[in-house]
Amino acid sequence: MREEFDQIIDRRGTASLKWEGMAGRFGVSDALPLWVADMDFRTAPAVVDALVRRARHGIFGYTIRTADYVDAIRHWLRTRHGWDVEPEWLVFSPGVVTGLAATIEAWTEPGDGIVIQPPVYHPFRRLIAAHGRRVVENPLRLEGGRYRMDLDDLQDKLRTARVLLLAHPHNPVGRVWTAEELEAVGALAEQQGVFVVADEVHADLVYPGVEHVPFARQNAARAAATATFMAPSKTFNLAGLNTSFGVIPDPTRRRAYQAVLERYHLDRPNPFGVAALEAAYRHGGAWLDALRDYLADNLAFVRQYLTEHLPAVRIIPPEGTYLLWLDCRDLGLDAEELDRVLLREARVALDPGHLFGEEGRGFQRMNIACPRAMLGEALARMARVLGESGVRRP
Numbered sequence: 001m002r003e004e005f006d007q008i009i010d011r012r013g014t015a016s017l018k019w020e021g022m023a024g025r026f027g028v029s030d031a032l033p034l035w036v037a038d039m040d041f042r043t044a045p046a047v048v049d050a051l052v053r054r055a056r057h058g059i060f061g062y063t064i065r066t067a068d069y070v071d072a073i074r075h076w077l078r079t080r081h082g083w084d085v086e087p088e089w090l091v092f093s094p095g096v097v098t099g100l101a102a103t104i105e106a107w108t109e110p111g112d113g114i115v116i117q118p119p120v121y122h123p124f125r126r127l128i129a130a131h132g133r134r135v136v137e138n139p140l141r142l143e144g145g146r147y148r149m150d151l152d153d154l155q156d157k158l159r160t161a162r163v164l165l166l167a168h169p170h171n172p173v174g175r176v177w178t179a180e181e182l183e184a185v186g187a188l189a190e191q192q193g194v195f196v197v198a199d200e201v202h203a204d205l206v207y208p209g210v211e212h213v214p215f216a217r218q219n220a221a222r223a224a225a226t227a228t229f230m231a232p233s234k235t236f237n238l239a240g241l242n243t244s245f246g247v248i249p250d251p252t253r254r255r256a257y258q259a260v261l262e263r264y265h266l267d268r269p270n271p272f273g274v275a276a277l278e279a280a281y282r283h284g285g286a287w288l289d290a291l292r293d294y295l296a297d298n299l300a301f302v303r304q305y306l307t308e309h310l311p312a313v314r315i316i317p318p319e320g321t322y323l324l325w326l327d328c329r330d331l332g333l334d335a336e337e338l339d340r341v342l343l344r345e346a347r348v349a350l351d352p353g354h355l356f357g358e359e360g361r362g363f364q365r366m367n368i369a370c371p372r373a374m375l376g377e378a379l380a381r382m383a384r385v386l387g388e389s390g391v392r393r394p
């Protein structure tokens with residue numbers, strides 16, 4: 001399958017946000033886009049086949065989620081994550097972010113505090129503010145090149161909050177929280193009567209030797225105070241199909257969530273999302289394993305390239321996600337100048353670290369889910385401009 005991931009596929013003309021939305025977002029259209037989190041790989045053949053079959057049918061009317069659909073999700077959670085969920089625990093949402101928003105609306109009141117752990121996926125902050133809730137920050141600590149949670153500060157912050165929004169695996173820093181960390185967070189949340197809403201959209205994308213443990217599996221005894229959101233979107237490159245799901249074990253919490261979805265009439269699936277999810281979760285396992293090998297090789301490739309040609313840019317070693325958090329502080333450029341040089345001179349479009357919070361200043365987020373040759377070209381452009389020594393040439 002390696003040749004398939006190596007293949008460069010022209011995405012222009014498909015209304016791709018990453019490629020054709022780049023001009024609107026960055027003001028350039030000829031940069032190499034390694035920003036938004038989708039992949040430049042074709043999805044699993046089984047998914048393409050299912051979608052083609054569905055398209056050929058030719059009728060795309062209102063669609064439901066059948067028992068087979070629910071079964072496919074439960075099968076995936078059981079076999080890939082060792083997690084048994086009851087069918088009635090499952091809820092649905094178009095995107096994971098929609099699910100998070102509906103949960104915030106359902107479970108909190110305006111003015112309530114919601115804890116986030118920056119630098120973190122930027123829509124978290126926006127969602128909280130847009131709902132008139134209060135952002136409470138529990139910044140991650142970078143120690144010895146690895147991020148960790150500040151549990152003392154978390155305990156403190158949870159006192160004034162109603163919900164903790166947990167990114168697991170964490171975007172952008174790439175941590176996959178350990179069972180011990182998840183347990184500690186669960187205990188603190190329980191102590192303070194705080195609900196944990198776990199965004200686990202990257203759960204399937206962990207590096208060799210790393211296990212993703214769902215927060216609610218680890219905290220099974222406390223699962224009534226949790227919601228977990230997942231999707232085949234990152235895993236199988238299906239983000240455009242708007243097909244995600246959540247797990248909410250507590251019936252009262254679940255009903256409150258469903259009432260919000262119904263308020264906006266957001267509960268209907270689309271026929272392509274249904275076909276794709278079932279095919280992915282029933283037949284996509286081997287493809288995913290090959291993808292993960294390819295991503296691990298991409299990571300090793302970037303590491304070696306930077307060591308040889310751009311040692312001032314350091315990778316924060318990721319345990320999960322195909323997003324690399326690059327520490328560029330030793331380049332000696334201020335954050336805006338770094339953005340400008342990368343975009344205007346190197347002509348690579350990365351996500352600036354400060355997008356994820358002030359803690360991200362001097363960092364960049366690079367999406368490595370692309371063919372190796374494309375990654376090589378992006379790195380060569382960066383090295384050319386930032387200098388072989390890692391210090392920018394005057």
Ligand SMILES: Cc1ncc(COP(=O)(O)O)c(C=O)c1O
Nearest residue numbers: 037095096097098121171199201
């Ligand atoms: C942590 C996290 N949550 C959610 C999303 C997006 O979810 P969706 O497109 O399903 O709303 C992303 C995409 O990058 C993400 O990184």
